[in-house]
Amino acid sequence: MGRPRDTRVDEAILAATRELLARHGYAGLTVDAVAEHAGIGKAAIYRRYATKQEMVFAAAVHRSDLAPPPDTGSLRGDLTCLVEDIVATLGNPAASSAVLGLLADLGAPSALADRFHASFVTSQRAVVAELMDRAVARGELGAPPDVDLVHALLAGPVFATLYLQRRRPDGLAERLGRMVAETLRLEDRAAGHGGHATGSAAGSPTA
Amino acid sequence: MGRPRDTRVDEAILAATRELLARHGYAGLTVDAVAEHAGIGKAAIYRRYATKQEMVFAAAVHRSDLAPPPDTGSLRGDLTCLVEDIVATLGNPAASSAVLGLLADLGAPSALADRFHASFVTSQRAVVAELMDRAVARGELGAPPDVDLVHALLAGPVFATLYLQRRRPDGLAERLGRMVAETLRLEDRAAGHGGHATGSAAGSPTA
C-alpha cells in the first residue's frame, strides 16, 4: 500500500546516471551529483538501490540481457551478429565505463557481483550456446564446442580493443565473426567430427 | 645530499601493496592500510608515488614489460608462448586486480594512463609485431596482418576468461595459440599472399 514509486523518478535516476557516467566516467560519478542532476533527493536513490554500484548496474548494464539471437542462416553470420550486439552494448560510453568500473569494484563475491555476472556474462554465454546448437543442427559443426572458450573468443577481443587499445571497434564484428566461425569449423573437423561436408562453404566468401 | 632512500622501504611498500591487492582487491586497497601493513609512514609512499594509482602501477604492473619473445620456431609456438606470458602476468591475483582497477580508474588521459598503456599494451603490441615479422620471415605468412587485431585476438580471450568468466585460464594459452596461428594462416592465404605452402602444418591435429 502507500504511495507508489514515481516512475519519472526511476527514469530520472537512470538517465542522470547514464549521462554522468558518459560525461565523467565511473570514477568521478557521485551519488549526490546524480541526485542533483536528476532533480531528486538522495533518499529516492537509496530507496531503490542499496549502493552506488547497484545504481550503476541498473542504469547501464541490467537491461542488456542481450536480445534473442536472430538466425542469419550461417554460423559466421550468427557470430558476427552476436559480436555486433556486444560491440553495440559496450560502445555506449556509459555502459563502457560502467562495465569496467563494476568489474573492478566487484572484486569480492557478493549478491551484486552474482547478478552482474548473470545479467552480463551468463546471458552472453547462453546466446553462444544457442548459436553452437544451431550450427550443429545446420550441420556446420559435428559437435558443439566449449562454450566458455567460444565466448572468450568473441567477447575478449571486443574488450581488448575497447579497454586496452582504447580504439573504436569498427569492422571488428565482421572480421571476428568470420575468423571464429572458420576456426570452429577447423577444430571440429580436426577433432574427427564433421558435419556433412559443408566445409567448402567456409572457404568461399571472404567478404 | 641528505639521507638516501631506504631500499627496504621501497620493497616493503611494493610487497604490502601486492599482498593487500591480492587480499582485498583494487577497490578495498587503502594507502593508509599499505602504510600500516608495511610498517611505514604515508609520507614514505607519497615521496615515491604521486598517487595511489602510481603505487599500484609500480607494484603490480610496471615490471611486466613482457620479456623478449623467445623464438620457438613456429608461429603457433610463438603465439602460445606469448599468451602464456600474458596469462602468467594476469594470473597473479595482485596484478589481476591492479590491471582491472587501473583500467577503470584511468579514464581521462594522463601521464600515468600513457605509461600504463606503454608498459602494458604497447609492449604486448610490439611483441605481437615481432612475432608477425618472424612468421613472415619464416614464410608462414605472406604479409604481416593487422597487429592490433592479432593483439586483441590473443589478449582479449585471456581477459574475458579471467574477468568476465572468473575462471582460471588453464590450457587456454595452448588452444588460443593454435587457433590464432591457424586463423592467421587462413586469412593470409585468402588474401592472396601465401608463404611457400607451409599450410600442411595446419592439418596436423592438436599437439
Place this chain on the structure above:
Amino acid sequence: MGRPRDTRVDEAILAATRELLARHGYAGLTVDAVAEHAGIGKAAIYRRYATKQEMVFAAAVHRSDLAPPPDTGSLRGDLTCLVEDIVATLGNPAASSAVLGLLADLGAPSALADRFHASFVTSQRAVVAELMDRAVARGELGAPPDVDLVHALLAGPVFATLYLQRRRPDGLAERLGRMVAETLRLEDRAAGHGGHATGSAAGSPTA
C-alpha cells in the same frame, strides 16, 4: 461534507507522543515513531499540527494552563500550592522533556513560541499576580511585589532541581512556599510598607 476527524486518532497521537516523550526524551522523539506507535499515518499528524514542536506542545504542555489558584488563607499556603502545581506539571517525565526541548528549540520568536510562552509562563505569572493581590488584600503585604521576580523565585528552583540536579523535587514545594512567603514579608516591611503587623508570623518556626 467529507469525513470528520476521527477522535480516536487525536487521542492516539497525543498518547503516543507522551509515551515516547517519556521513554526516549524530546531529542529522541521522531514523528515517524509517533505515527507508527499510534498506528496511524504521518499525514494524520501533520493535518493537526504544523510541526513536531506543535505536536509536542499539544501533547505535553498545552492543557497545563495552571488550574485556578485555590485560596488557602495564607500567602505561604498559596505559594506552596502554586509550587506544588508546577512540580506536578513538570514531574511528569513527558512534560518534563517536552518543556525543556521546546525551550531549547524555540529560539527564534514565532507563533508557537508565543503560545508556549502564554500557556506556560504567562499563565503562571497571572497566578502569581493573583496570589500577590490576595496577600495584599489579606494584609500580609503592604504592596504587591515585582511579579516576575516572585515567579522566578518560585518556578526557578523547581527547574534547577529537576533539570540541573536531576533530582525529584520531593518536599520542595513546602519549603519553597515557606521561604518565599517569608522573604516577601521581610522585603515588604523593609520597603516601609507593612500590612497590619502580621510580621510575627515570621517567627513561628517551621510548620
Place this chain on the structure above:
Amino acid sequence: MGRPRDTRVDEAILAATRELLARHGYAGLTVDAVAEHAGIGKAAIYRRYATKQEMVFAAAVHRSDLAPPPDTGSLRGDLTCLVEDIVATLGNPAASSAVLGLLADLGAPSALADRFHASFVTSQRAVVAELMDRAVARGELGAPPDVDLVHALLAGPVFATLYLQRRRPDGLAERLGRMVAETLRLEDRAAGHGGHATGSAAGSPTA
C-alpha cells in the same frame, strides 16, 4: 608521536562554534557550518569531539568551572557574587543556547551527560558548599543548610528569568543574593542553631 594537534585549529573550532551558536542558536548549529566557518575540515572536528554535543560542550560550557569564589566578607555578598557569576556565564548568548540545548539533548544518561553535570552543576554546587562553610565559620549561620536547596534557590531564578521569561537578569544578582542570605539566616535561627546574634545586621542595609 606524529604531528601534534594544531592549536589554531582548536581555537578556530571553538570560536566558530561560539559564534554560530550565538548567531543561530543550538538548533540551527551545523557541524559542516562550523567547519566551513572555521576554514577547516570536518575530520579535524571529529578527531577532537565524538559528537556535535561534545563540541558544543567544549566550546560553551567546559571552561566555566566557575572561578574560585571570592570572599566578600558576608554571606549576602558571597551569594550575590556567585549569582553574578552564573548570570555572567549564561548571559553570553552562545553559552545560553548551548546550556539549554545540551540540557534538552542529553536526556539519556551518558558519558557526556555526566561530564556536563560535573562541569556545570557539580562545580556550582561545590561553590555553594564553600560559601555555606564560610558563613558558618563567620558565625552568620549555625549549621550549613541543604546545599542542593541553596543551589536551586540561586541558580533556579536565573534560569527562570533567562529561559522562561526571556528577560535580561539585570539587578537580579543583587536582589537574589540579599533574599537568599536573609532566608538562610531565618531558617537557621528557626532551626534553633544561630550564630552569635549577627542577626541584626540583616535588617539594616536594604540597598
Place this chain on the structure above:
DNA sequence: CTCTAAGCGAGACGGTACGTCGGGTCTTGAC
C-alpha cells in the same frame, strides 16, 4: 667530526563522497 640536507614513522590537516536518518509535503486507494 661536525654540519646539514634528506629520509623516516606518526599522525593531523582540508576536502570530498559515502550511506543513514529525520522533518515536513504529497500521493494513492480505501472508506
Place this chain on the structure above:
DNA sequence: GTCAAGACCCGACGTACCGTCTCGCTTAGAG
C-alpha cells in the same frame, strides 16, 4: 475529506579515504 501507507525533497549526521603537511628523530655524505 479523512485515513494508513509510504514515496518525495531537503539537508545534517558521522565515517572513510585521498594527498599534503608538520613533528621530532635518524642517517649518511660534505666539509
